[in-house]
Amino acid sequence: MKRVVMMVISFMSIIGIGLVIQANSSYFYSEPVMKIDEATIVGDSQIITGHLINESSDEKIELEEVFYKTEPITPKYHQGEQLILKRVGMGWQVSSLKRDGYVFILLGLFAWTVLAVGGKKGITSLIGVICNSVLLIALLAVNQHNRSYSLIALMSVYAILAVLIAFGLSYGIKRIDIRKITATLCSVFLAFLICVIAMSFLDDSGLHFEQMSYITRAYRAVFLGSLLIGALGASMDNVVVIISSLDEIKKKNKDLDSKALVASGKKIAQDTSSSMINVLLFAYLSGTLPVFVFYLANGWEFGQSIGLFLSLEILRTICGAFAIVLSIPISLLIFSLTDKWMSEKKAGRLS
Secondary structure (H helix, E strand, C coil): CHHHHHHHHHHHHHHHHHHHHHHHHHHHCCCCEEEEEEEEEECCEEEEEEEECCCCCCCEEEEEEECCCCCCCCCCCCCCCEEEEEEECCEEEEEEECCHHHHHHHHHHHHHHHHHHHCHHHHHHHHHHHHHHHHHHHHHHHHHHCCCCCHHHHHHHHHHHHHHHHHHHHHCCCCCCHHHHHHHHHHHHHHHHHHHHHHHHCCCCCCCHHHHCCCCCCHHHHHHHHHHHHHHHHHHHHHHHHHHHHHHHHHHCCCCCHHHHHHHHHHHHHHHHHHHHHHHHHHHHHHHHHHHHHHHHCCCCHHHHHHHHCHHHHHHHHHHHHHHHHHHHHHHHHHHHHHHHHHHHHHHHHC
8 A cells, every 4th residue: 555655646746846847947948948928820920929937037029930730840839838949130039849847757657657567677677778878878979979980880789788788687697697698699680680781782772761861970870770779679578588488387397398398489489479570560660650641641652652761660670570580599599408408417416
């Protein structure tokens, strides 16, 4: 009962703190922040009036922004919202909508959900996410300041360290499972190698890097780095499911030999792999689907839109699917070898 009360209190606290941040954090901004008093749509324009809330002058401001119903880059503003402004000549222009309090609520509720469902495991999972995020940012910063370091090499180092961090936090350094680490890394790098060889052999035919035109560095290197990281998450899930399930079966049925365990592992993998690949497909396509539908609604041809906006996501899905499929025989092989080695070691001790 105490735990339920604490969870409810923490839930309400997150929402309350987020609303307080949203209402009062403007004083921490160096840019002018305006609170909207009134926003009116007039034709293709949006007339916005309000006052500055982080300036001593409390200046009244009226500005005009372009507004089109069919364009997502021209949002409709509402009374009470806060806008970050920038000076353009003698007037003002909207830089962005201030959402820091709402972002805090979103992240806070995510952490709250993880802790509520996962308990102590949830805490280690959050720590792992934070550590891996910081590590990724650090390696990207290294590449940003010194381009002599290959981005692919840095992402390969990240993949190895991320797996070690994830499993180390989950099981502890002393109980870290070498089998899962080895199976994950082998399946990921093998899947990545297959995709890189195929891309090089076909000279990237059919891939459209135009949607990455906002990136200020080599598109291909960035895309290959995303392939590697995407395959990492897909493979890790499947490896953990297979090896952990077989460990539990072995624990409950100690008389089962390696052949029977491997057969059970194949059946488990058949059930999990197809669903994981579908989840991977939905996860990748969901980010691009709104833009894809938007261009279709504005007269683009279906085939042209698929090639332009979905080609990279489809290849990311294929690479992740390779990692999932390859993780099955690799996990089963590693489990079988270690199980036989442990059985022989145990038999040697008894004799």
